[in-house]
Amino acid sequence: MEQELTDLKNLDQQGLIRFVESLGQPAFRGRQILAWLYRPGVTDFFQMTDLAREFRAVLGRHARISRFTEPVVQQSRDGSAKFGFRLEDGFVIESVLIPDEDRNTLCVSSQAGCAMGCRFCMTGSMGFTRNLQPAEIVNQVCAVRDWMLEYDRGRLTNLVFMGMGEPLANLKNLLTALSILTEQRGLDFASRRITVSTCGLVPQMMELGQATDVNLAVSLHAADDVTRSRLMPVNDRYPLAELIEACKKFPMKKRQRIMFEYTMLAGINDSDETAEKLARLLRGVPSKINLLAMNATDNEEFRSPGRERMLRFQQILRRHGFSVFIRHSRGEDILAACGQLAGRHSSPPV
Ligand code: SF4
Known part of the structure; x- marks a missing residue:
């Protein structure tokens, strides 16, 4: 044999x-x-x-030595680019390159599909296929780096684990990949340039904090348990009080902060009262809040609240002393924005 x-x-x-x-x-x-x-x-x-x-x-x-060859590359009008990689068993995963003035960030996938079922997310609606191996995580970075070298697009500077999948549900492989990404002889990224995002798997969050120095992002999207459980089933397992308590205990270096991602959904989580509630919830957590407009997906239940509402929400949080940013979506025209990754340009084997 x-x-x-x-x-x-x-x-x-x-x-x-x-x-x-x-x-x-x-x-x-x-x-x-x-x-x-x-x-x-x-x-x-x-x-x-x-x-x-x-x-x-x-x-x-x-x-x-495995590697990803011939990615399907779709380039957006705004300069971002989505890469589709076919895995050896035929499934397709995606990574998104987001160039900015002073940085080139790659949004990396950690699973094929996702089991977390967040209601507003297209990856979530695909269901879960399997965890990615460490090689399949780092090969996304290698392939995009090589593509950037070939087309003279500069150097990758930052990595965010916000692509397909819940990274902390694949913690063992994620930790091996992070070790390769940060080892000097490996891909040599500084930990402070890597952010791992979670929908709120509390025990794994603490394990990540103990094992690495990378930044943590938490997808929050609501300020009360009823709304959050409606949007994110994980909230039934780890409700907000538990999640925020874990954020307070998350090991952090001086000046490090947890990034809270908050997708604004018209009529659901965008009111002034919710902003006040959010301010109370996050009091005492070293934080940075990103407000994101809901991107277009097939789900018509959720709409973006519009710029005025977002500015008002930001203003209230700022009044309470929080650092709050309104993030503009990138790559929406190529379905590469947050919550839109679904391996649409190809399908898994039958
Ligand atoms: S938002 Fe993240 S955790 Fe939730 S279903 Fe989508 S990929 Fe999974």
């Missing part, structure tokens, strides 16, 4: 060290491999010229 090859991009530094040791090699070979794996253009062990020729041949018999 043919032996299954280990995809080395599923392993962080510690994993690579264990892997080379299982082949009878010293630990430093694992570090050497890591230093090659994420260099642009490296696809084969024979390019790893500081490894002995025989060892490279051994690697070829036991391991492989």
Whole structure:
């Protein structure tokens, strides 16, 4: 029977060290491999010229280097670009590149589909297919980096885990991917340039905070349990009081803040009273609040409240001393904005 090859991009530094040791090699070979794996253009062990020729041949018999090739790229009028990647089992996931004046942010997916069922989200309406492997998470970053190099689009500076899926429902693989993304010999991103977003899985939030220094974003979208449970079923498991308590305890560095995402929905969570309620709820949490307009999806139940209402909501929160920003949607014309990712340009295998 043919032996299954280990995809080395599923392993962080510690994993690579264990892997080379299982082949009878010293630990430093694992570090050497890591230093090659994420260099642009490296696809084969024979390019790893500081490894002995025989060892490279051994690697070829036991391991492989996966990568995403030929993404489907859709470019938006506003400069953002959506990448569709077909996984080896045929499912399609998406990442979105959002260029800005001083940064290039990639919105990364962590699962194929999502089980959380947030009512206003197209990914949620697809249901859950499977968790992404660490390699499938980091390969999104590698492929977009390579595309940017090829088309002279600058350098990736920031990563946000706000694509398809709930990252903390895939915590083990997420942590391995974060380790590869932040290792100096890996992709070498500073933790402060990475943000992981959650709909509010409280125990996993605390685990993330203990294991990494990355930024946390919380999708809040309501200021009371009745509204939040209606929009986000996860609220029945971890109601607001518990969620906010966990935010207060989340380990943070000086000046670090939790980013609260608040999608404004006309007539549902956009009133002055709700803004006051939100201010009371977030009192004492080092926070930054992003107000987002509802993007167009097939769901006609939810509409954007319009600019005036959003400004008024922002004003009330600001009066209470919060940092509040109205975020403009990017990539709406190519269904790349928040809540719109659904792998629409392709379908999973039958
Ligand atoms: S908003 Fe996020 S957590 Fe909720 S269903 Fe969509 S992808 Fe899943």
